[in-house]
Amino acid sequence: MTSIKKAPAEFAALLSAYSADVQALARAARKLVLDVLPDAIEQVDPPDRLIAYSLGDKMKDIVFTLMPLKAGLNLGVANGASLPDPAGLLQGTGKRHRHVRLTTLADAANPALRALLEAAVAKKQ
Numbered sequence: 001m002t003s004i005k006k007a008p009a010e011f012a013a014l015l016s017a018y019s020a021d022v023q024a025l026a027r028a029a030r031k032l033v034l035d036v037l038p039d040a041i042e043q044v045d046p047p048d049r050l051i052a053y054s055l056g057d058k059m060k061d062i063v064f065t066l067m068p069l070k071a072g073l074n075l076g077v078a079n080g081a082s083l084p085d086p087a088g089l090l091q092g093t094g095k096r097h098r099h100v101r102l103t104t105l106a107d108a109a110n111p112a113l114r115a116l117l118e119a120a121v122a123k124k125q
Contacts, residue, residue, distance in 0.1 A: 010044035011051060018068050025073050026051075026066055028108040033064050033075075036117045040064075050076075055124065063124050064117065065099075072103040075113075077120050084119060087112035 011030065015023045033053050034040060040053040040063070049068065054061040065076035077083065080090050080098030089112060090098040100116070102108050 010046075011042065014044055014046055014049065014051065015068060018070075022068050022070070022073060025102055025105060025108060026068055028105050029066055029073055029075050029102060032108055032114060032117065033066070036114065037063055037121050063120060067099070072101055074099040074101055077116065079123065080116075080120065083116060083123065085116060087116070089113060089116055 053064040067074040
């Protein structure tokens, strides 16, 4: 796993196996995550095909994950199960972790998604 402040080359390398649409979606989601968590450490994990955004080097420090799929992207939210979600964006049944399925660029631009991510950051700090 590459763990540096920002890892654009590793990010691009991981996405190279996906369609242009998924790559664009991942770039939009990455921009949103880095907008709401500008001090994030970006960790690219090629074997697990995910990108983690954290405030430190430990698993407990992870705030968000991006998991590219064949037809979209899951934006994971650590401790998402405890967040208010009035728009009903969060999916999953884990005790703590939830995700938002993104399939279009409009999904990534949804103001409710930004509000959800901002709530996650506020809770983590």
